[in-house]
Amino acid sequence: xxxxxxxxxxxxxxxxxxxxxxxxxxxxxxxxxxxxxxxxxxxxxxxxxxxxxxxxxxxxxxxxxxxxxxxxxxxxxxxxxxxxxxxxxxxxxxxxxxxxxxxxxxxxxxxxxxxxxxxxxxxxxxxxxx
Amino acid sequence: xxxxxxxxxxxxxxxxxxxxxxxxxxxxxxxxxxxxxxxxxxxxxxxxxxxxxxxxxxxxxxxxxxxxxxxxxxxxxxxxxxxxxxxxxxxxxxxxxxxxxxxxxxxxxxxxxxxxxxxxxxxxxxxxxxx
Numbered sequence: 001x002x003x004x005x006x007x008x009x010x011x012x013x014x015x016x017x018x019x020x021x022x023x024x025x026x027x028x029x030x031x032x033x034x035x036x037x038x039x040x041x042x043x044x045x046x047x048x049x050x051x052x053x054x055x056x057x058x059x060x061x062x063x064x065x066x067x068x069x070x071x072x073x074x075x076x077x078x079x080x081x082x083x084x085x086x087x088x089x090x091x092x093x094x095x096x097x098x099x100x101x102x103x104x105x106x107x108x109x110x111x112x113x114x115x116x117x118x119x120x121x122x123x124x125x126x127x128x129x130x
Numbered sequence: 131x132x133x134x135x136x137x138x139x140x141x142x143x144x145x146x147x148x149x150x151x152x153x154x155x156x157x158x159x160x161x162x163x164x165x166x167x168x169x170x171x172x173x174x175x176x177x178x179x180x181x182x183x184x185x186x187x188x189x190x191x192x193x194x195x196x197x198x199x200x201x202x203x204x205x206x207x208x209x210x211x212x213x214x215x216x217x218x219x220x221x222x223x224x225x226x227x228x229x230x231x232x233x234x235x236x237x238x239x240x241x242x243x244x245x246x247x248x249x250x251x252x253x254x255x256x257x258x259x260x261x
Contacts, residue, residue: 002133002134002175002176002200002201003134003174003175003176003200003201003202003203003238003239003256004201004238004239005201005236005237005238006236006237006238007235007236008229008234008235008236008237008257010230010233012226015237016226017222017225017226017240017255018218018222019217019218019219019221019222019242019251020218021217021218047239047240049240049241049242051179051181051241051242051243051244051251052244053181053243053244053245053246053248053249053250053251054244054246054247054248054249055247057249058244058249060218060221060242060244060251062221062240062241062242062253064237064240066237070236071201072201117244
């Protein structure tokens with residue numbers, strides 16, 4: 001993780017943080033895609049982070065969105081491609097997420113993030129492309 | 131998420147990983163702000179959250195260095211916000227309320243991590259004034 005510089009504005013169509021909770025990978029993908037397809041969001045995705053917790057486990061992706069990202073890489077939300085996978089180890093989760101992203105035929109990959117959670121534990125990976 | 135390039139040194143005044151531990155958001159925010167106020171390196175270039183499930187004990191890690199390539203914040207210009215919530219909506223509402231109340235200029239990182247069986251989510255943002 002390193003920093004970006006996103007201009008903050010009081011309106012959530014200028015700067016916003018949106019969390020997506022999900023219990024599995026398919027739910028995570030659907031919710032993120034539905035969120036990004038919705039109205040009233042800033043234009044750019046500046047970052048996505050992932051955490052996991054609980055016995056289920058439950059996963060939380062946090063998206064930082066802004067109209068102006070002065071430094072750091074950002075992605076137009078209309079071109080974001082999201083792929084998520086859950087597996088019993090981090091390497092498998094990452095591999096499955098990247099395979100799912102490949103099926104979306106991205107030009108660029110911007111981030112692959114992995115988090116662990118649950119008692120097993122299990123791991124979720126999210127790959128972001130465009 | 132992207133990489134930074136920080137010049138390494140074994141001198142903690144030149145390159146350092148600063149960790150603060152706490153059991154709730156208010157405690158962590160106070161400790162984080164105090165720890166960074168005591169830092170002597172020039173720039174803050176990274177922040178992350180770790181969680182330990184049983185006791186809902188949290189740690190926040192900061193990376194500071196004298197020389198950083200990539201986006202960084204001059205130490206002393208940053209403001210750290212830490213909030214928690216039982217779900218995504220609470221985390222978002224609590225953090226945006228803090229940022230709006232302070233009319234912040236720019237945001238450099240927003241990250242969340244979960245802990246406990248509930249679970250409880252802890253979120254961190256770092257802001258700075260436009261220079």
